[in-house]
Every structure is written in structure tokens, then in C-alpha cells.
Amino acid sequence: MHDIDIDMVEMTLDVVKYAINRITQTNPELGKPKTEAELRRLVGETVTNSGIGGEKAFELFRQVLVKATVPIDHPRHLAFVPASPTRAAILFDLVTSASSIHGAYWMEGAGGIFCENEAMKWLVSLTGMPEPAFGVFTSGGTAANLSAIVVAREKWRKNPRNINQKGILITSIGAHSSIKAMAKVIDADVLLVASEDAMSQSALEAFYDKLPETEKERVFAVVATGGTTNAGIIDELDGIANFCRSKNLWFHVDAAYGGGALAAKSVRHLFKGIEKADSVTIDPHKWLFSPYDCGAVIYKNPEEAKEAHAQEGSYLEIFKDEGAHGFNPSDYQIQLTRRLRGLPLWFSLATHGTEKYEWAVEQGIKLAKIAGELIEKNPLTELVREPSLSCVLYRRIGWSAEDYRNWTYRNHESGFALVTPTKWKSTNGYETVSRFCFINPDTTQKDIQDILKSME
Ligand SMILES: *Cc1c(COP(=O)(O)O)cnc(C)c1O
Numbered sequence: 233m234h235d236i237d238i239d240m241v242e243m244t245l246d247v248v249k250y251a252i253n254r255i256t257q258t259n260p261e262l263g264k265p266k267t268e269a270e271l272r273r274l275v276g277e278t279v280t281n282s283g284i285g286g287e288k289a290f291e292l293f294r295q296v297l298v299k300a301t302v303p304i305d306h307p308r309h310l311a312f313v314p315a316s317p318t319r320a321a322i323l324f325d326l327v328t329s330a331s332s333i334h335g336a337y338w339m340e341g342a343g344g345i346f347c348e349n350e351a352m353k354w355l356v357s358l359t360g361m362p363e364p365a366f367g368v369f370t371s372g373g374t375a376a377n378l379s380a381i382v383v384a385r386e387k388w389r390k391n392p393r394n395i396n397q398k399g400i401l402i403t404s405i406g407a408h409s410s411i412k413a414m415a416k417v418i419d420a421d422v423l424l425v426a427s428e429d430a431m432s433q434s435a436l437e438a439f440y441d442k443l444p445e446t447e448k449e450r451v452f453a454v455v456a457t458g459g460t461t462n463a464g465i466i467d468e469l470d471g472i473a474n475f476c477r478s479k480n481l482w483f484h485v486d487a488a489y490g491g492g493a494l495a496a497k498s499v500r501h502l503f504k505g506i507e508k509a510d511s512v513t514i515d516p517h518k519w520l521f522s523p524y525d526c527g528a529v530i531y532k533n534p535e536e537a538k539e540a541h542a543q544e545g546s547y548l549e550i551f552k553d554e555g556a557h558g559f560n561p562s563d564y565q566i567q568l569t570r571r572l573r574g575l576p577l578w579f580s581l582a583t584h585g586t587e588k589y590e591w592a593v594e595q596g597i598k599l600a601k602i603a604g605e606l607i608e609k610n611p612l613t614e615l616v617r618e619p620s621l622s623c624v625l626y627r628r629i630g631w632s633a634e635d636y637r638n639w640t641y642r643n644h645e646s647g648f649a650l651v652t653p654t655k656w657k658s659t660n661g662y663e664t665v666s667r668f669c670f671i672n673p674d675t676t677q678k679d680i681q682d683i684l685k686s687m688e
Contacts, residue, residue: 243286250294251326255319258674260303262647271300307675308649308683313461313489316592316672317523317576324579325523328572335572338558345559348574351581355514356530358494360507367530368564369574373488373515374410376529378417379541379565380511381453383531384482385418386540388452400447402440403455404431406465408486411455421450431456433471440479453482458503458512459490462654462667464600464623466490470505477508485509488527492519493621495586496593511537516577519593519622519671526573529565537564595673596622603668603680610684616656616663622670625656628687633664639687649683 254260266274275292278284304315317325334340335348348369356365370376385399399420403411404427415422425431425439436454443451454476456467469485476483485506491514493499494506506512512530516522531537542563562568581589600619607613607626616625628635636653643649655662666687668680 239286243290246287246290250290251322255322258307260306261299262306262309262644262650263299263301263303264644264647265302266300271297302650305672306650307672308651308679309672310668310670310675310683311650311652313518313669314671315517315524316521316674317517318521318580318584320583321521321576321580322523324576327579328575333572335570336562336568337560341561341572342558344572344575345561347578348561348572349559351574351578352528352530354581354586355491355516355528358491359509359512359514359530361509361512361530361532362507364534365530365532366534367512367528368561369516369572369577370527370529370565371567371573372517372525372527373408373486373513374414374527375566376488376513376515376527377408377410377455377484377486378414379529379537380484380513380531381414381420381455381482382418382566383511383537383540384453384484385420387482387536393449394452397450399452400450401453401455402436402451404457404467406431406460406462406467407455407457408461408488410488411486420452423447423451430465431467431472433468433475436472436475440475451479451481453484455484455486457490458485458487458506459493459621460623461489462623463617463625463656464490464619464621464669466502466621468505469503470508473505473508476510482510483508485512488513488515489518490621491515491528492593493597495520495590496597497590498594498597499621516574519596520577520589521580521592522577526577528574531564534564541565543568592673596670599670599675599677599680600624600668602677603670606677606680606684612687613684616658616665624668624670625654625665626668627663627665631687636664636666643683643686648686649679651683 274296278289278292302309305317333344335344338345352367356367370379381401388394388399400423401415401420402423402425404425412422425435427435454472456469456472458466458469473483494503510532513527515527517524517526561570600622603624604615604619607615613626613628616627640652643651651666651668653664654667656665
């Protein structure tokens with residue numbers, strides 16, 4: 233659709249100018265949501281028979297709609313898992329769209345898939361998984377976890393005894409919500425080991441040993457977390473790997489958030505055992521500075537993934553021909569047509585080099601340490617637990633759940649910061665506490681001090 237006229241030229245310049253401005257802003261306005269009714273009142277009807285014109289639509293986006301979104305790369309956005317895509321990666325996201333490449337099959341996407349695979353080689357090297365381990369980029373951690381677990385389940389179902397059985401997956405209560413959601417998709421049961429802190433080999437073993445024989449037979453996988461989203465806790469990966477090997481269970485490591493920390497020498501040792509995994513999830517759109525959306529799934533044995541995921545179809549056969557020989561990303565995860573999601577990461581890695589990534593990840597860990605010290609020094613606050621990876625859980629002494637909530641809204645409303653509360657298990661049930669998660673290397677010590685000051 234090459235609809236070029238003079239208005240389109242204007243609009244192209246407008247859009248590119250906006251994009252350049254936005255990626256050079258290190259302190260974007262902290263937007264906040266409005267109700268749908270209010271947005272409608274402000275922008276009116278935008279999809280009409282003859283169109284409202286690009287200039288008008290873009291103006292509404294800039295003046296109203298984008299202000300009703302939260303820029304997650306804001307240096308004082310420390311809620312959930314923030315993001316901080318590099319300029320190079322964002323620019324290449326634009327290039328990825330402009331290039332119109334189908335990323336499913338080598339036949340059409342060879343040059344782009346080559347680039348994705350270069351970035352993937354680096355990710356695989358971070359895990360230390362031995363050859364022939366390899367992976368593909370997905371839409372995110374949820375899709376990566378689902379793709380991996382489908383492979384695990386298919387492998388388990390190869391045993392005729394399991395064909396009509398509902399599988400069981402064991403994980404910990406610290407696991408991400410997507411594990412339960414994905415188990416629903418494949419109709420598997422989930423059993424949770426109750427370890428708010430790291431899941432250990434002994435806790436897992438004790439849990440497994442207590443299961444009735446009929447349930448033991450149904451267990452096909454264990455999902456450990458390489459950096460819980462809430463607190464940055466890394467399960468005892470090495471021990472869990474050994475346990476899985478002894479019971480012939482699939483070992484998946486969900487490192488969607490924490491995986492970026494594999495690049496940081498100061499904490500790499502905490503992931504010992506990840507190299508023994510059957511599959512690993514890492515989200516470059518979390519801690520590897522890629523724009524949304526970009527996840528990754530890596531398999532110890534990609535052939536197993538291909539057996540589970542390769543799609544058949546008469547119009548697809550051409551892609552399997554000799555002439556189109558090469559790596560077909562659609563064979564290794566749940567999606568067929570796909571954007572070349574790894575391309576922005578590749579360009580950014582090629583631009584900056586991997587040392588810059590190491591530095592940027594270490595910066596997040598350093599910020600968590602600094603926050604920990606400031607919290608301990610402040611008479612009004614205390615740590616709930618030592619900072620882990622780039623997550624810090626702390627309490628404002630004397631505050632109720634309602635106080636945290638009001639404080640969050642106050643700071644967001646004034647456009648100052650977005651820091652949200654979470655829950656943590658204490659002696660008398662779950663307690664509401666405050667949480668920082670650092671990703672953006674542009675966050676400063678002063679940002680943290682100012683946020684703590686807003687709790688006075
Ligand atoms: C964020 C996260 C996910 C889900 O990833 P999406 O990219 O949001 O789909 C899964 N697991 C963990 C540990 C996460 O932090």
C-alpha cells in the first residue's frame with residue numbers, strides 16, 4: 233500500500249520527527265490513564281468512512297492519547313518490570329517494520345533470520361548450554377514458556393502410557409502467573425512448592441516424595457525461576473537440575489526477567505545449573521534493552537522442539553525444500569507468521585558490543601544496592617529482604633496497605649514517579665510492602681532519594 237501524496241510526505245516527516253524526539257528524551261512526561269469515556273470525549277470518532285487524515289489522527293495521538301499511557305522507560309518508573317530499550321534497538325524496530333520481512337521461514341527471511349540468530353548465539357552463550365542448544369525469539373515470556381512446555385509435554389506423551397494422562401507440572405509459589413496460565417492452555421495441572429524464598433532441591437524432593445504414586449507418574453516437568461518477578465529470587469537451579477535428571481523430568485528455567493543478569497559477572501554464579509536446563513526463557517524486552525515485544529526460548533535439543541512445533545500444510549511444503557534450506561523459526565515455537573523480533577536486539581548488540589550490555593545490567597544491580605543502603609540509613613524505612621538482582625522490597629515503618637496505595641497514586645498523579653506496592657509473606661500472613669525494580673541505567677541515586685523522601 234504505497235499511498236504517496238503530499239499529505240503523506242508531511243505525515244512521514246511528522247512521524248519521524250516525533251520518533252526522533254521521543255527516543256532522545258531521557259525524562260518523558262509520566263502519563264496516566266483516563267477513562268474510555270473521557271478519551272472518547274477528547275478525540276471523538278477517528279475511524280470514519282473517509283478518514284480523518286493522518287495529520288489530525290497523529291495530533292490526537294500526540295496531544296491526548298499518548299499522554300494517557302505510562303512511558304515505561306521513565307527513570308522513576310520502578311514498578312512492575314520497567315524497560316529501557318536502547319536508541320539503536322528502537323530505531324531498528326522501525327527498520328524492521330519498514331523492511332516487511334516475513335520471519336517464519338528462511339526462504340523469505342534468510343538475511344533477517346541470520347541476524348536474529350547472531351543475537352541468539354550470544355543469548356545461548358550467556359546460559360552456557362552446550363551444543364546443539366539454540367532458540368528463537370517469541371512475542372514474550374508467556375509465549376516462550378508455553379512453547380517450551382508444549383515440547384516437554386509432547387516428549388512425555390511419546391510414552392504410550394501417558395497418551396491419555398493429564399500431565400502435572402511442578403513449580404514454586406514464587407513462579408510467574410504465566411506458568412499457571414500456560415498450564416491452563418495445555419490442560420495440565422500445576423503443583424506449587426511453598427517456598428517464598430528460593431526453591432531448593434531438598435524442598436522439591438520432599439514435595440515430590442510425598443505425592444501419591446499416581447500423581448508422580450503424571451509429573452512431566454519442573455519449572456524453576458531464574459529471578460522471580462516480585463523479588464529477584466533465583467531458585468537452586470543446579471540442585472533442581474540434578475533432581476530432574478534423576479527422575480527423568482523436563483527442566484525449564486523461566487528467566488524472563490532475570491535472564492539479562494546472566495550478562496553480569498557480579499551475579500552470574502547465582503545461575504549455576506541453568507546450563508543443564510532442557511529449556512530456558514529470557515525476555516530481551518525486560519532486562520536486555522529491547523523494545524516491546526521480544527522474548528526468547530532456548531532449547532537444549534532444538535530437534536525436540538521442531539518435532540513438537542513444526543506445522544504441516546500443503547501450501548507450506550515449498551518452505552521445506554532443499555532450495556529454501558535453512559533455519560525456520562516457526563518450527564520452534566507456537567507462532568507461524570512472525571515479526572523478526574530479534575532484529576532490534578541484533579542491531580543494538582552490533583552497535584554497542586556485548587560489554588556495553590554487561591555494564592548496563594550491572595548498573596541495575598548497583599542501583600538496587602544503593603537503594604538498599606539508602607533504605608537502611610533512613611529511620612522511616614527498612615529492608616524486607618536484601619536486594620536481589622535489581623529488585624528491592626522494603627517497608628515504610630508504620631504504613632498500612634492503604635498508605636502505600638495512596639502514596640503510589642499521589643506520586644503518579646503529580647507526574648513524579650511510579651512505584652507500586654507488592655505483597656510479601658511475613659510471620660502473620662501477607663504484608664503489603666513497597667518494591668523497586670531497576671532496569672534503566674539512567675535512574676540516579678537522587679531519583680531514589682527523592683522517592684524515599686516522598687514517604688516522609
Ligand atoms: C514477565 C515474566 C513473564 C511473562 O513474560 P511476558 O513477556 O510478559 O509474556 C514470565 N516469567 C517471568 C519470570 C516474568 O518476569
